[in-house]
Every structure is written in C-alpha cells, then in structure tokens.
Amino acid sequence: xxxxxxxxxxxxxxxxxxxxxxxxxxxxxxxxxxxxxxxxxxxxxxxxxxxxxxxxxxxxxxxxxxxxxxxxxxxxxxxxxxxxxxxxxxxxxxxxxxxxxxxxxxxxxxxxxxxxxxxxxxxxxxxxxxxxxxxxxxxxxxxxxxxxxxxxxxxxxxxxxxxxxxxxxxxxxxxxxxxxxxxxxxxxxxxxxxxxxxxxxxxxxxxxxxxxxxxx
Amino acid sequence: xxxxxxxxxxxxxxxxxxxxxxxxxxxxxxxxxxxxxxxxxxxxxxxxxxxxxxxxxxxxxxxxxxxxxxxxxxxxxxxxxxxxxxxxxxxxxxxxxxxxxxxxxxxxxxxxxxxxxxxxxxxxxxxxxxxxxxxxxxxxxxxxxxxxxxxxxxxxxxxxxxxxxxxxxxxxxxxxxxxxxxxxxxxxxxxxxxxxxxxxxxxxxxxxxxxxxxxxxxxxxxxxxxxxxxxxxxxxxxxxxxxxxxxxx
Numbered sequence: 425x426x427x428x429x430x431x432x433x434x435x436x437x438x439x440x441x442x443x444x445x446x447x448x449x450x451x452x453x454x455x456x457x458x459x460x461x462x463x464x465x466x467x468x469x470x471x472x473x474x475x476x477x478x479x480x481x482x483x484x485x486x487x488x489x490x491x492x493x494x495x496x497x498x499x500x501x502x503x504x505x506x507x508x509x510x511x512x513x514x515x516x517x518x519x520x521x522x523x524x525x526x527x528x529x530x531x532x533x534x535x536x537x538x539x540x541x542x543x544x545x546x547x548x549x550x551x552x553x554x555x556x557x558x559x560x561x562x563x564x565x566x567x568x569x570x571x572x573x574x575x576x577x578x579x580x581x582x583x584x585x586x587x588x589x590x591x592x593x594x595x596x597x598x599x600x601x602x603x604x605x606x607x608x609x610x611x612x613x614x615x616x617x618x619x620x621x622x623x624x625x626x627x628x629x630x631x632x633x634x635x636x637x638x639x640x
Numbered sequence: 641x642x643x644x645x646x647x648x649x650x651x652x653x654x655x656x657x658x659x660x661x662x663x664x665x666x667x668x669x670x671x672x673x674x675x676x677x678x679x680x681x682x683x684x685x686x687x688x689x690x691x692x693x694x695x696x697x698x699x700x701x702x703x704x705x706x707x708x709x710x711x712x713x714x715x716x717x718x719x720x721x722x723x724x725x726x727x728x729x730x731x732x733x734x735x736x737x738x739x740x741x742x743x744x745x746x747x748x749x750x751x752x753x754x755x756x757x758x759x760x761x762x763x764x765x766x767x768x769x770x771x772x773x774x775x776x777x778x779x780x781x782x783x784x785x786x787x788x789x790x791x792x793x794x795x796x797x798x799x800x801x802x803x804x805x806x807x808x809x810x811x812x813x814x815x816x817x818x819x820x821x822x823x824x825x826x827x828x829x830x831x832x833x834x835x836x837x838x839x840x841x842x843x844x845x846x847x848x849x850x851x852x853x854x855x856x857x858x859x860x861x862x863x864x865x866x867x868x869x870x871x872x873x874x875x876x877x878x879x880x881x882x883x884x885x886x887x888x889x
Binding site: 428429430431432435438441445447448449450452453479480499501516519520523524525526527528529530531532533534537538541546547548549550551552553554555556557558559560561562564565566571574575578579580581582583584585586588589610611613614 | 655656657658659661686688691692718719721730733734735736737738739740741744750752754757758759760761784809810829833834837838839840841842843844845846847848849850851852853855857858861866867868869870871872873874875876877878879880882
C-alpha cells in the first residue's frame with residue numbers, strides 16, 4: 425500500500441528524493457493500461473531518473489528501460505525515482521501534455537510536491553496520504569542511519585545487515601559508495617531505492633559503531 | 641527457502657541479505673561441515689537471498705510452500721501476486737487510483753496500518769491483535785487486501801487460526817471509515833495496541849483534498865499529537881474518473 429511513503433531522512437536529503445509511479449485501476453482501466461504504462465515508462469526514462477522499474481521485470485540497475493516498457497502488463501505498478509526536482513517537474517509536465525488518462529502518483533516532501541504540481545501546471549493534489557510514523561515496540565527498530573537506507577525500499581527487501589555491511593565496505597575502501605549503493609539497490613526490484621541519495625549517505629561520515637561491525 | 645547442505649561451502653555471502661536475519665552459520669546434519677542454515681520459523685519467504693544471486697555454488701532454492709506457510713511469500717515476496725487482489729505487493733491500489741475509483745471520498749479517510757514495517761517483520765498474532773482492536777470501530781476492512789481475505793470473521797477482525805503463527809516482512813491492515821471516527825481510532829491504537837504488540841507498525845491516513853488543496857483531516861491528526869513524517873504520497877488526479885462524486889469537494 426505504502427511502498428514509497430515512509431522514507432526517513434533529514435530535510436536536505438529528502439528534498440532530493442521523489443518517486444513517480446503509474447498504477448492500473450483494476451476493473452476500470454486495466455484492459456487498456458499496458459500501452460499507456462509503456463508510454464509512461466518511456467516518458468519517465470527521458471528525464472534522468474536515478475532508478476526505476478517494475479517489480480516483476482526488475483529495476484534500471486540491471487534492466488534496460490525499453491525492456492521494462494515492453495513488459496508492462498495489466499497488473500503492473502511502474503515506478504521511477506528522481507533526485508532532482510526540475511526533472512520531476514519536466515516529467516509531470518510531459519505526462520500532463522500526453523494525457524494518458526491513467527493514475528499518476530508522486531511521493532516526496534509535501535511542500536516540494538505542491539510546488540512541482542503548480543510548476544507543472546496541474547490543479548492541486550487530488551488525494552494525499554500522510555505518514556503518522558512508526559509505533560508499538562519501536563526499540564526493535566534498527567539504527568536511524570540504517571533506516572535512512574532501508575526505508576528507501578518499502579517492501580523491506582534491503583536488509584539492515586546488508587546496509588551495515590555496505591557502510592563498512594565503503595568506509596574501508598573495499599567498495600566505492602556507488603558500488604555499495606548498487607549492491608543494496610539491486611535488492612529492491614521496484615527501483616524505489618534512490619541510488620544517488622544512497623551514495624550521498626555513504627559519503628557522509630559513517631557512524632562509529634560500524635567500525636567494529638563484523639563483515640562476512 | 642532452503643539451503644542445499646551438500647552444495648553450500650559456508651562462505652556466508654548470503655547472510656547479510658536476509659531482511660529478518662534468519663541465516664547463520666551452522667553444521668550440516670549429514671557431514672558436520674560448516675554451512676549456512678536457515679531458521680525456518682523466522683524465515684519470511686521473501687526470496688531476497690535467492691534473487692541476490694550471491695551464492696557461488698547455487699545452493700539456495702525456493703521450496704514448494706504448502707498451506708499455511710505459503711501466506712508468508714504472499715505478504716513478503718513482492719514478486720508473488722495474490723490472486724485475491726490481482727496486483728503484486730502487500731496491499732491494494734488504495735489511493736493510487738482514487739481519482740478513477742472514488743475509493744476514498746470527502747468526509748471519509750483511508751487507513752493503513754502496516755504491521756512489522758519498517759524492517760522489523762511480524763508474526764500474524766500481532767496482526768490479529770490489531771485487526772480485533774480496530775474492528776471495534778465498526779469499520780469494513782478492504783475486501784481486496786490479503787489480510788482481510790484471511791479473516792474468518794470480517795466484522796470482528798479475527799484471522800484464521802491456521803495462519804496466525806505465520807510470519808511476514810509486514811502485513812497491511814486496510815480500511816476506510818468516516819473522518820469523524822479518527823479520534824476514536826487514535827485512542828484505540830494508543831491504549832489497546834501500542835503497548836500490547838511485539839512488533840512495530842507504521843501508520844498512514846489518506847484523504848481526498850478539496851480543490852484548494854486543504855483537508856480537515858490534517859487538523860484532526862495534529863490535534864491528536866501525531867508527529868507526521870515529512871514525506872507524503874500524492875495522487876495527481878490524472879486518471880479518467882469512472883464514478884460520480886456525490887459530494888462536491
């Protein structure tokens with residue numbers, strides 16, 4: 425339900441983190457969705473997404489966008505991740521002009537999304553989902569520095585232990601930040617994992633507790 | 641998910657990829673060699689270890705899951721499509737298609753309680769507790785959600801006893817209700833759920849906005865003292881409506 429909603433991070437980091445997705449409405453437009461979804465993929469791919477994909481086909485780290493487009497089906501949710509607001513504005517503007525007639529959703533910081541919608545020439549947001557945070561036995565949660573990575577995949581495909589390992593690999597110079605980010609990003613088949621944001625997080629000073637973290 | 645003990649060389653490369661830390665080093669039952677073993681009770685059948693493709697000897701494979709264990713993969717592996725919803729993933733279309741379907745309208749809210757998220761996972765006993773608690777609101781659980789499908793009593797929010805001991809990376813309890821019920825929902829979650837569950841849940845409220853971008857829902861959330869995360873999910877209204885909106889927004 426909320427694959428792209430509950431991302432954690434500081435304001436400056438989240439300002440460079442947007443998801444644009446298209447979704448079929450089952451029983452309403454699934455019979456005509458596939459070619460429209462394919463066009464959505466091609467439009468998004470033109471505006472420099474940092475990741476993206478379809479959970480069934482895979483993400484841009486290992487699949488060509490045209491292959492994703494050609495495999496869009498009547499039950500596909502297609503998602504693209506951006507690190508640049510202007511690229512999102514350009515994407516939404518083109519989607520508006522093309523008028524595909526399918527549902528388009530943006531996840532991002534509220535003020536940023538409002539600004540994107542206005543600059544793309546759209547009316548105000550139709551429906552909005554708010555995240556009220558995490559509750560219950562919160563002491564079970566991993567460290568904040570880990571959540572910043574793991575919450576970039578709403579299906580929880582990026583394991584906390586993998587994040588810790590890749591922080592160490594990057595810190596010790598055994599992988600570049602980009603290589604470490606790609607290892608994590610490949611686990612998120614939908615392509616929601618923002619590679620450039622992950623690189624920035626890895627380039628920050630790694631938390632001290634990772635210094636002694638065991639690495640397999 | 642299984643590890644073939646006769647192939648595994650005990651390199652451990654797959655261990656950090658497991659989102660629920662169900663993998664560790666152990667002894668092969670037949671040879672006593674050091675291999676990777678899987679805690680089958682903890683394994684959520686998400687398939688990440690296999691898809692990661694890091695095993696140098698191809699020792700990881702997905703076994704055929706019987707009932708009720710197969711519900712683990714339905715809720716944990718996004719590549720498994722639940723036939724009840726016809727879409728991959730753990731929930732429904734929810735507000736992603738709201739301008740087409742009219743699922744959540746003015747005066748109503750969509751509620752999602754994702755149990756086990758982020759990254760903690762959940763046993764379904766905890767999901768059952770939450771379903772029973774919120775069912776007191778007299779709400780109707782979303783029919784196209786997998787959790788609703790596994791209820792034996794949808795009015796009382798009671799899950800099938802056959803599945804309550806299963807585990808998944810998360811499970812989403814979804815329903816719609818009147819906006820006026822929000823204060824009571826908040827009370828139930830705080831008084832009857834937060835201190836009673838052995839996992840976490842992440843919580844969202846969806847609202848149809850007015851043409852000026854406002855909603856009275858926001859004030860109710862703020863009045864209840866919830867600190868919202870900075871990120872939001874927004875339906876842009878670009879789909880063709882297939883319903884008539886009775887109440888002008």
